[in-house]
Amino acid sequence: MSLSSLQDAKEQVRQAVDIVDLVGSYMALRRQGRGYVAVCPWHDDSRPSLHVNPERQSFKCWVCDIGGDIFSFLMRIEGLEFRESLEMLADRAGITLAPSRQASGQSSEFERRNLYQAVAWAEEKFHRYLLADPAAEVARSYLSHRGISQDTTERFHLGMAPDRWDWLLTEARQTEWSPAVLERVGLVASRQSGQGYYDRFRRRLMFPIRDTRSRPIAFGGRVLPGQVANDADRPEAKYINSPETPLFSKSSQLYALDLAREGIAREQTVVVMEGYTDVILAHQHGITHAVAVLGTALGEKHVPLLRRFTDRITLVLDGDDAGQKRTMQILDELLALFVSQEIDLRILTLPQGADPCDVIASQGSESFRHQLSTAVDALEHKIVAVTNGLASAPTTHASAQAVEAILDTLARGMPSASSATSTALVREQQVMSRLSRQFGVAEETLRTRLVARRHEITARQHTARVGVRDRAGEAATVPPSRIQLSHWERELIELLIHHADVVPLLADRLDPAQIENPFCRRTFQDVVRLYRGGQTPSFEQLILATDDSAEKNVLVECDERGREKVANDARQRAIDLLDRLDEHHRESRRNQQKAVFHKKSLHPKEEDKQLSQFFKELMPPQKNDR
Numbered sequence: 001m002s003l004s005s006l007q008d009a010k011e012q013v014r015q016a017v018d019i020v021d022l023v024g025s026y027m028a029l030r031r032q033g034r035g036y037v038a039v040c041p042w043h044d045d046s047r048p049s050l051h052v053n054p055e056r057q058s059f060k061c062w063v064c065d066i067g068g069d070i071f072s073f074l075m076r077i078e079g080l081e082f083r084e085s086l087e088m089l090a091d092r093a094g095i096t097l098a099p100s101r102q103a104s105g106q107s108s109e110f111e112r113r114n115l116y117q118a119v120a121w122a123e124e125k126f127h128r129y130l131l132a133d134p135a136a137e138v139a140r141s142y143l144s145h146r147g148i149s150q151d152t153t154e155r156f157h158l159g160m161a162p163d164r165w166d167w168l169l170t171e172a173r174q175t176e177w178s179p180a181v182l183e184r185v186g187l188v189a190s191r192q193s194g195q196g197y198y199d200r201f202r203r204r205l206m207f208p209i210r211d212t213r214s215r216p217i218a219f220g221g222r223v224l225p226g227q228v229a230n231d232a233d234r235p236e237a238k239y240i241n242s243p244e245t246p247l248f249s250k251s252s253q254l255y256a257l258d259l260a261r262e263g264i265a266r267e268q269t270v271v272v273m274e275g276y277t278d279v280i281l282a283h284q285h286g287i288t289h290a291v292a293v294l295g296t297a298l299g300e301k302h303v304p305l306l307r308r309f310t311d312r313i314t315l316v317l318d319g320d321d322a323g324q325k326r327t328m329q330i331l332d333e334l335l336a337l338f339v340s341q342e343i344d345l346r347i348l349t350l351p352q353g354a355d356p357c358d359v360i361a362s363q364g365s366e367s368f369r370h371q372l373s374t375a376v377d378a379l380e381h382k383i384v385a386v387t388n389g390l391a392s393a394p395t396t397h398a399s400a401q402a403v404e405a406i407l408d409t410l411a412r413g414m415p416s417a418s419s420a421t422s423t424a425l426v427r428e429q430q431v432m433s434r435l436s437r438q439f440g441v442a443e444e445t446l447r448t449r450l451v452a453r454r455h456e457i458t459a460r461q462h463t464a465r466v467g468v469r470d471r472a473g474e475a476a477t478v479p480p481s482r483i484q485l486s487h488w489e490r491e492l493i494e495l496l497i498h499h500a501d502v503v504p505l506l507a508d509r510l511d512p513a514q515i516e517n518p519f520c521r522r523t524f525q526d527v528v529r530l531y532r533g534g535q536t537p538s539f540e541q542l543i544l545a546t547d548d549s550a551e552k553n554v555l556v557e558c559d560e561r562g563r564e565k566v567a568n569d570a571r572q573r574a575i576d577l578l579d580r581l582d583e584h585h586r587e588s589r590r591n592q593q594k595a596v597f598h599k600k601s602l603h604p605k606e607e608d609k610q611l612s613q614f615f616k617e618l619m620p621p622q623k624n625d626r
Contacts, residue, residue, distance in 0.1 A: 126159025
């Protein structure tokens with residue numbers, strides 16, 4: 001059945017897939033009352049903390065604050081985006097989805113499924129050539145020399161591109177893959193003359209790059225020893241990756257993450273390396289929670305991908321001069337990730353001239369694991385780098401400069417206190433305490449300097465965004481990993497979910513502009529729209545209306561907590577809620593008026609008038625029948 005509407009598709013999939021069956025296919029469920037419980041896979045759970053509610057088709061772990069519906073469960077457990085989870089669940093239910101909307105002018109031959117299949121075909125061709133063709137003996141000998149076994153070669157599906165400009169193009173003539181499709185996925189390139197195509201990869205060992213669903217999306221190619229040549233069409237480099245394609249972006253993908261997922265879950269951490277071979281040998285020696293960046297530094301786009309699986313990251317940097325140089329180049333960015341993304345980021349720099357595969361091959365996996373355990377967190381790494389053996393005493397000019405350098409990085413990475421989560425505030429306090437002890441500077445002094453630097457940076461960023469705001473209407477913001485709602489806003493959502501009878505009262509007295517949190521405001525507007533359209537708002541409608549896992553989590557939490565209060569007088573709760581909001585606004589106006597009086601800038605008559613109004617508003621509001 002083909003579904004033209006995404007909302008219809010979500011509703012049909014939701015009805016077809018039972019969350020108990022879905023969760024039960026990943027972990028053992030035990031009946032508890034009217035629901036089920038399981039050991040939570042996202043934290044070190046000593047007793048079942050994951051609750052599954054078959055009536056509401058929702059799940060929630062109160063320990064690690066993760067919850068949602070079938071879509072967000074699959075997104076979290078499999079590390080998927082929403083559309084991918086929808087497609088997997090639709091396949092599970094035997095439902096055919098309508099293709100996602102194509103970009104203007106984009107041919108159907110470039111649909112993503114078609115592109116995935118083309119890359120998978122090429123991966124198999126390269127792999128079979130490596131395993132069986134006599135001309136691939138040089139690649140097989142290289143792998144043997146590096147200590148990579150046959151089983152590992154097959155597990156990582158390594159391959160080889162022959163020493164021909166048109167090998168893949170020729171092989172594709174017997175298939176449905178046109179040169180245009182192969183170019184679209186980065187396997188071939190157009191000649192500079194504009195006449196025809198040539199294979200992008202030639203005489204190279206091929207490392208397939210896969211997404212978290214183990215679908216091939218790109219390749220890394222290493223030139224083999226003795227095979228280097230320089231040609232006019234394509235200058236040689238030791239390693240080349242596929243170009244950016246609709247399937248692949250090197251700044252947001254990681255090598256072998258699909259194979260490392262089980263190891264990451266078991267170790268509760270991920271090890272990020274710099275090379276394909278490093279990761280392959282690490283996995284072969286039992287270090288199966290290792291992944292690699294793809295010719296770029298670990299950056300902010302990698303963090304959301306990794307946080308689907310763990311909040312603990314150890315970055316391993318090579319000990320050669322190039323590795324040390326890269327460390328200094330990205331150190332500020334790494335520390336900004338450490339303090340702003342609320343992750344435990346540790347850095348291990350190997351001894352001079354060493355890389356992970358050398359250490360593992362010469363010293364063994366246990367020795368390498370021991371070195372991993374000595375990795376320092378990003379802040380300590382920054383302190384060591386900027387002090388470079390200096391005495392900690394702040395009286396020296398160099399030490400003072402070191403403190404300023406660290407605070408400058410923190411100011412760019414840490415959110416302000418007004419927008420920070422409770423976890424971020426604790427992290428900031430810990431950082432300030434560590435700097436105070438390290439340099440012998442009072443925390444209050446450090447915090448004052450941090451606030452000042454943050455204000456300077458914010459002012460510069462504001463100036464830079466003015467033009468963008470003028471063009472786009474408002475500045476783009478990065479959504480937080482956790483939605484911060486006030487107690488008042490949570491109470492509002494609980495009422496909207498469980499007490500449709502108070503929606504008329506709320507709709508009549510509450511202006512959406514009074515709701516500060518965008519998600520809460522949008523939820524209120526959705527409920528009012530449904531009510532005025534003659535529908536009774538429901539939890540199912542609200543959770544299906546959003547594809548964001550953090551928003552789904554909030555809805556499940558408000559649903560669960562709201563059910564504990566259903567016996568209370570809902571109308572009185574709504575009235576109390578509105579009264580508290582009115583009082584909050586009166587208090588805000590009083591504070592504004594006080595500020596005006598303190599400035600003493602009013603004409604005496606105007607001041608008398610405002611004072612009269614001020615004292616009038618101090619009088620308690622008259623009770624009336626609501």
